[in-house]
Amino acid sequence: MFEDGCPVRRASLSASELPPASTGPRSDWATLKRLLPYFWHYRWRVALALLCLVAAKLANLGVPLLLKELVDSLGVTPGDARALLVLPAGLLVAYAALRLSGALFTELRELVFAKATHGAARQIALEVFQHLHALSLRFHLERQTGGMTRDIERGTRALQSLVSFSLYTILPTAIELGLALLLLGRQFDLGFVWITLAALAVYVVYTISVTEWRTQFRRQMNELDAQAHTRAVDALLNYETVKYFNNEAFEAARYDQGLDAYRRAQLKSQTSLSLLNVGQQAIIATSLLAMLWRATTGVIEGRFSLGDLVMINALLIQLYIPLNFLGVLYREIKQSLTDLDRMFTLMAREREIADAPGAPDVALSGPTVRFEGVAFAYDPARPILHDVSFEIPAGQTVAVVGASGAGKSTLARLLYRFYDVSPDNGGRITVDGQDIRQVTQDSLRRSIGIVPQDTVLFNDTIAYNIAYGRPGATRAEVEAAARAAHIHDFIVAQPKGYDTVVGERGLKLSGGEKQRVAIARTLLKNPPILIFDEATSALDSANERAIQTELRSASVGKTTLVIAHRLSTVVDAYEILVMEAGRVVERGSHPQLLALGERYARMWQLQNAGSAPAGHIAQENDTHGHQMA
Template identity: 80%
Template sequence: MRRATLDSPADPATPAGPRSDWATLQRLLPFFWAYKGRVAAALAFLVAAKLANLGVPLLLKELVDALDVKPGDPQALAVVPAGLLLAYALLRLSTTLFTELRELVFAKATHGAAREIALQTFRHLHALSLRFHLERQTGGMTRDIERGTRALQSLVSYSLYTILPTLVELALAMVLLARMLDLGFVWITLAALGVYAVFTISITEWRTHYRREMNLLDSQAHSKAVDALLNYETVKYFNNEDFEARRYDQGLDAYRRAQIKSQGTLSLLNVGQQAIIATSLLAMLWRATTGVVEGRLSLGDLVMVNALLIQLYIPLNFLGVLYREVKQSLTDLDKMFTLLSREREVADAPGAAPLQVAGAAVRFEDVHFAYDPARPILQGLSFEIPAGKTVAVVGASGAGKSTLARLLYRFYDVSTEGGGRITVDGQDIRTVTQDSLRRHIGIVPQDTVLFNDTIAYNIAYGRTGASREEVEAAARAAHIHDFIVAQPKGYDTLVGERGLKLSGGEKQRVAIARTLLKNPPILIFDEATSALDSANERAIQSELASASAGKTTLVIAHRLSTVAEAHEILVMEAGQVVERGSHQDLLAMGGRYARMWALQHAGQGAGAAGAQETASHGHQVA
């Protein structure tokens, strides 16, 4: 798979073509290699169980032949059958014992491999670029991971516990038939197996695309359901419950039709398999019966052949279904391995070293960037945030302000065409590890999303080892402590999915507390007070100013009143800096900044006048 770049973005909705089953197995085998001792022990127990199982028909033959004695012979009836019956019971017990030991020994390998694959997938998804996560379908992706994890355990269960034992038993049984009877029984068995295998594989391969279609439609229906539930409020705002139900039902109906097609082909497969098995059984029993009549075989031989056929063909009867399930498991695993194979758009350079921070000076040097090559966002942008200083960026929506934060965090890399770069203390951030870079940066984003956990958990997420006292101190600094302790459960109050139980301002103050707790040398405030009322905004502005003292701070804002104290203000337009200077300098220029300031203050004045008029009207009505 070629590496995704800005010029060739990876599309998570368009997976690569399915790998071969052998390629999927090759990806899977290393996960079991760590348990090679257990694998060898499990295979040994498997063979022991099958040898014990094959001993049962042999004992039945001896038992039947031993009973072929003259009536009234007490010694034969009292001694020989008793010993054979005891041996028969022990063999039956041994079969079960070895089978359970095999499953017990291999259980750690199965669950350990499933855990490792799921963990690697989880880590890899976090390592993928922001572009992937903006374009993904969460419901479908989580369904693929869930099915892939289940498929591993199903694959082991079907292959190691059913298919492989059946094949081992078939091989041993044919050796037994050739040595004790004649090759005719072996040729009948081999012919039946050949026809059975060709029929099963060809029909199952034909059915596989129906299964893939079922998986796709299932993921699509699940994605629609999850998306509608995540956007519950939006659905309610526009009275679209019936619309969403119809969309979900369309997905379910398409999935139902695919299920019916799959079931029809499964019925055809089952009928064909039964016809092949019945024909081979008839041929084997006819040959054995004829041998008994002609005197070439004993009655015990007939019983042995019959018992062998029962033991062999009962699991073989399900081999087609098992093969289908194994194929489906491999398909599901391939979907998860496809996620694991997706290359990172932003990856650490070979030999990348940790970021070394002294003063944390940040420089943007001739930075070019575009999410889509046809639509440039930043065009040769250059500016510096001196160590310990605050630089604010203002401008209209779409000017590229929030992109600065994403590039500094390395959610994306700057375009290599213009030769630009971003440095921290002179170190190109593309040459240091992403982990060390992000440990030195804290952000209060414009759109705050919280975990569905407690307020304390969400604040402590800024520094997971923080004590409760440190969490509360951060909450006080963010002016949310009083609100929290006023709740019935205090800091143990659950915030709901994405924090929806809190207001926008409350969520933003939690985000501020979280960043204050992290206490990094570089701070980014992306509209950090946009969801707060004026009184709280002024209070928190002073806290943010105190928190950013001595830190390198980038402030992104629309409201100019929040950036007036910045050491330098940059006015951006169409991905370029068109004005720069202090608040007073920019006002004195009489340019874009001055016009924006005048417009905002005019709007605030009109708003205040409107509020005063409303209040006066209210008093008159009262």
């Protein structure tokens, strides 16, 4: 499938700056390192958010201290004026102020850092989108759309989850833990510190060990989820084919197989999660028991006040509540890193077709297109083209005819640089003497317009699909192109006119209507080089004759390559090439080829004698053939 392209803005990190694709998952540190440049742009916001974080934790740490003072202040002599007015009232106000300050700094931190998080997510999503469009046609023919879109969706969401869990939970907990240990060690004794550190060490080791073990189940869940999603999307995209062959039950059973495998992986994951949670609770409970026993003993022995016991208890609650979720957080962070790695691996996929360093834009004065000794194979085991040479003079039309699989559509793909002619095979393609491998793809494709054999439209309005040939075109220009393609009357007859939505891949339109939209789109683009790949194959005879007249008018003064099966559409061509098994076996004008009395003459006789049905157009199999090979 061919679609007219339009230039896109380069992101801050170009594809050439991406690291080479790895053969396996990156380490977590490598993934984090890959992520850091996106936040460097927001470094001042990150610094301010960290200051707010420290301020919030200091406020939280002050709460237990004030609580201790409040409890100890209640021990004044009954009747003392300070009992009601001075100590408790002031401490209560300070207690409330600290609580409010903690919440205020926390919200301020999230507000300050929100722009960095969403900005980085937007930048990464944009780069993935641009990089996918920069990858070769080979990649897009082999991709699984459902699984790929799921990877991108999870990767973008993983960025926000990673920031939320690390900056908003893990880092605050670590800062608060350090401050709390410092306070316990200075105000009481090191026994509390050692108990806390020992419990923390056991807790972290246990959590990481079990989480690493159960990561395999999470990864398996992701793979099975993507697989089931891919099957569902594929079946829905091919809705008509499913209906044609009564395979609704087959597709449902196939989808259910994927869901059942996903369910079994979910059960394994949940079982391992329960084991993780029970072990964590046991470690926390043991630690709390040891700490409170030591504090209670100190109160009984008179070493600690009742306020000290309350303060220690409040500190433990503040520490262990977030620590209680460390397993979940670690798991989610690991999962977020895994999801990011999958997306970064997609971004690191090397571009098969890349611009040469410092490549200039193509300079056109005619232009003249030449294929010089071109040999090409999608798969080395199955060559498609063999030493193909021909020229399309500036302003002239050259037609290529032949049986399906002869390599005709491959010529258009090579001219568009969807694939490159390998230097090992020899040969080159030039436009006005410039090797198309040495100029930018963007400028080359801007100079070419195509009406593809298989037209696929965007799920948008008819006006949008026609204007896609030249974004920014006025409505008058769009309507003029539609008139030239003989589809204007059909459009205005619709209830919503040019605002009629064509549906997924244009399925609400007939084949002929889609093809006329594609013709209008190319006429609107108005490039100096035109490719018509069976441009009228889906039209009835009356419309075909009318549109052929328009196409001939549009081709005047343009360098045009016509790929056709119906010979009556190419009789006026400057030169006609007959291809067979990837080779040009005959060439000449229509009268010259008829005079030869060979392949072209036999094809002409067969079509005119009615041996080939008038409405029958064989479909080009170059793409499917190389995939199957």
